Amino acid sequence: MMIKENLKAIRESLPDHVTLVAVSKTKPVEMIREAYDAGQRDFGENRPQEMQSKHKELPEDIRWHMIGHLQTNKVKYIIDFVHLIHAVDSIRLLEEIEKRAARIGRKVDVLLQVHIAQEEAKYGFDDKELKELISSGELTGFEHVNVRGLMGMATFTDDMRQVRSEFKMLKKFHDSILELEDDKKLDMNTLSIGMSGDFEVAIEEGSTMVRIGSSIFGARN
Numbered sequence: 001m002m003i004k005e006n007l008k009a010i011r012e013s014l015p016d017h018v019t020l021v022a023v024s025k026t027k028p029v030e031m032i033r034e035a036y037d038a039g040q041r042d043f044g045e046n047r048p049q050e051m052q053s054k055h056k057e058l059p060e061d062i063r064w065h066m067i068g069h070l071q072t073n074k075v076k077y078i079i080d081f082v083h084l085i086h087a088v089d090s091i092r093l094l095e096e097i098e099k100r101a102a103r104i105g106r107k108v109d110v111l112l113q114v115h116i117a118q119e120e121a122k123y124g125f126d127d128k129e130l131k132e133l134i135s136s137g138e139l140t141g142f143e144h145v146n147v148r149g150l151m152g153m154a155t156f157t158d159d160m161r162q163v164r165s166e167f168k169m170l171k172k173f174h175d176s177i178l179e180l181e182d183d184k185k186l187d188m189n190t191l192s193i194g195m196s197g198d199f200e201v202a203i204e205e206g207s208t209m210v211r212i213g214s215s216i217f218g219a220r221n
């Protein structure tokens with residue numbers, strides 16, 4: 001298995017300000033342990049129950065990132081240990097996280113997912129919704145949710161010019177939010193963009209967090 005070597009090569013190519021989330025979805029705990037032994041601590045999963053069972057089996061100091069679409073009725077599986085929820089795409093989900101986090105006295109970090117790809121909208125806020133959300137001041141009203149930045153996924157294509165322009169757009173949203181939000185209550189400094197196929201481009205366009213799976217653990221079925 002090449003996990004250690006893959007990790008080392010990727011880490012060496014990342015600037016210091018970029019966090020590597022090793023996306024371990026569908027992969028067994030043995031593979032995660034191998035990455036852990038090579039010093040990796042941030043892992044990404046996209047299914048709440050799978051993340052919960054891996055969390056139980058693996059060391060406590062792993063930082064678990066929920067990177068997939070999260071249904072409100074599944075927040076309960078991860079709320080007591082999740083490190084960062086990347087794909088928050090509705091107020092309803094924010095409210096559920098707030099409610100559950102309040103109950104256990106945690107403050108949970110989240111990112112807002114923004115829809116930047118050309119593909120038919122799956123999940124995520126668009127530019128207009130995001131601006132409205134920020135200007136409404138609603139985000140700063142959550143006492144147990146900390147909005148730390150934005151997350152996005154580029155169109156699934158080999159055309160890196162297209163991918164680059166979508167990342168650029170997200171970076172622009174991010175910067176414009178920082179201007180909009182002039183009372184500076186939000187502490188937004190995370191831009192989660194870049195996967196195995198496009199993380200170099202994402203970093204050039206301002207990524208501070210890359211989510212890499214197949215280039216570390218091999219292809220998924």
Ligand SMILES: *Cc1c(COP(=O)(O)O)cnc(C)c1O
Nearest residue numbers: 023067195196197211212213214
């Ligand atoms: C699976 C997944 C990744 C990792 O994709 P790779 O191409 O294997 O690096 C990153 N982000 C999200 C949201 C994912 O679902």
